[in-house]
Amino acid sequence: MHVSHLECPQCGAHYSHRQLAQTCPDCALPLLVRYDLAKIKKILSKADLAERSYNLWRYRELLPVENYDRIVTLGEVMTPLIPLQKLSAAAGIKKVYLKDEGMNPGGTFKSRGAAMGVTRAKELGVTELAMPTNGNAGAAWAIYCAKAGIQAHIVMPVSAPLITRNECAVAGASLSLVNGLISDAGKIVGRAVKRYGWMDASTLKEPYRIEGKKTMGLEIAEQLNWKLPDVIIYPTGGGVGIIGIYKALTELRQLGWIGEKLPRLVAVQASGCAPIVAAWQQQAKASQFWPDSSTVAFGINVPKALGDFLVLEAIYQTGGCAVAVTDQEILDSQSQLARTEGLFICPEGAATLAAALRLAAAGWIRPQDSVVLLNTGSGIKYPDTVRVELSVLQPDADI
């Protein structure tokens, strides 16, 4: 393993990765995993990847894993980067791709964070952990914990999608429903981990899930043969994905595997919950809590993200932007993707197409650009976003 230490992105303090670490005790902010990149640069070349397993574990030198014989895996794959030929033409953009994270175990990108977080928790001797969730993250951690033999305690709002509740339960997690928001679930988890000594696996309170999400950026770079796109659009709730992709790109740049110029990173949010957009419009370093938030894209209904300052840094450092789209634009984009490209994706993912169309119309995305849309999950996890009204035929009827 080539991890050198954990680092607080605010005060710069170093912490050991050899023991269970959560946030920086002084700043109460998430820790980032740092590697001996100079050494990795000497021992690893792009060509070394060719013969490796076709999944996130192929980037082993850049991951926080000690023993690859004992990783916690559910058969992850390198998710496809799908060219959207018809939509590119319709939008007047040279090349639009969709990175389809719906192809992960459990149908969402949350599996990457869970695979890495649970693998490292297991290596550090964790036997029990707890986390609050809006649904998909809890489901992902529940299935990986089942594989690892770690007892998971999941707390979610009673309004979270039923399918994610079922996933937690069937995997043997201890599941609690709360009559409140994810922030209420977080407070219950906060009290429980203190009382019982469980690991706190809340978003950005453990350093390793960012490393899992980072592999989305590594895959995009490799799948495009290390020639990066001009723009990457990411649906942003807690923001771990965009933080991870930015971290991947800066590490690849330090390795000299890509050029100096990074893709412009775009955070898309729903207009009913757009704290990052509001902060970016004011060029602020952090966001304000967004009251009474609401959107059909449940997974990005996050009124204040712990890692907001890291999301904004990724945007500023790459010349990106943040954009809000309406629920109607999201649903229209979801339908358009399914009808023209055959891709039934989640509303959060569909928000990236809505954003691309807005940004192309505004000239921010240029006709010669190449654009990657990051779809975070499969549409089959969101049955309620499609409504079908049909009369029922009798068997002797004709169509």
Add this chain to the structure above:
Amino acid sequence: MHVSHLECPQCGAHYSHRQLAQTCPDCALPLLVRYDLAKIKKILSKADLAERSYNLWRYRELLPVENYDRIVTLGEVMTPLIPLQKLSAAAGIKKVYLKDEGMNPGGTFKSRGAAMGVTRAKELGVTELAMPTNGNAGAAWAIYCAKAGIQAHIVMPVSAPLITRNECAVAGASLSLVNGLISDAGKIVGRAVKRYGWMDASTLKEPYRIEGKKTMGLEIAEQLNWKLPDVIIYPTGGGVGIIGIYKALTELRQLGWIGEKLPRLVAVQASGCAPIVAAWQQQAKASQFWPDSSTVAFGINVPKALGDFLVLEAIYQTGGCAVAVTDQEILDSQSQLARTEGLFICPEGAATLAAALRLAAAGWIRPQDSVVLLNTGSGIKYPDTVRVELSVLQPDADI
């Protein structure tokens, strides 16, 4: 393309693959695609596969595709073959793997048949097609047809899973619901294709989806480095999957890529709908219609399959067997897989574990055997198979 012709498995008549063909006009039975295997043997080696795309299209010489620049693809992956370490130990079997077809686009193995069937339909100039379905096949064909620009007409029972209805609708298929069974849907389709001249894409009424399903067998062989398992267990409704796997194995044998001895192929059915099991018990060549069929595993609720004789041939020729399991065994196996291996799979897939446990207890599977379970779909498409009863906490409550 190395296809030589289409062949009726009963009368042996040859038909051209250059035009749209359905069943054998004399026997009304499905046609099989035949290749010039002698030629393929000369031009293709196992090593050639190493540098190819990591999905079913890598076996291009063995597929009915003329132009690989124009395939209809939604980002298929080589689905994982996952070792079940804990379950192998618990079952007293040396090695048990699960081939996870839930990782396909749309979450089921139906995508393989649709990818190949729609690609070939497009090559043959089809612009409109129709099919009856119990849900997942229709959903898969709907999304691939959307990508191809082919208008799909799907007819399904009103009792088919809601999520598959939504998938068809969002992809722009023309969807009809019938107050009856899939056989009623089939009759409506039969009348419509005659009236309108649409292609009939009903199961085994077009020859190409078998070729898509065949790739499951090719992948299993390659993933095990061409050392085949002793047993492959397949949940059997229409049976196209087991027919395809058997076809893959016989073609690999003719290429000399595997030995003479094939894995024993096992068809598992639900005890509420077990026509193949009944036929096998009598060593019959075909099955009888199973009246009043019923099972929680909706996808294998097929009382009489058009390809039953091919399924039975695959079992007889490999020294396999057919076994029925109860709905309770299916649900218990589904839960066991999720709790011990972190895999939330569909009830049809879970039936394969139930069968393995029965066959191991009976000594038919031996302790030294290696066994592949074929999971046909993701559990997230089947929310109703898990029930969660929980009280709801108030925000100030503790766990």
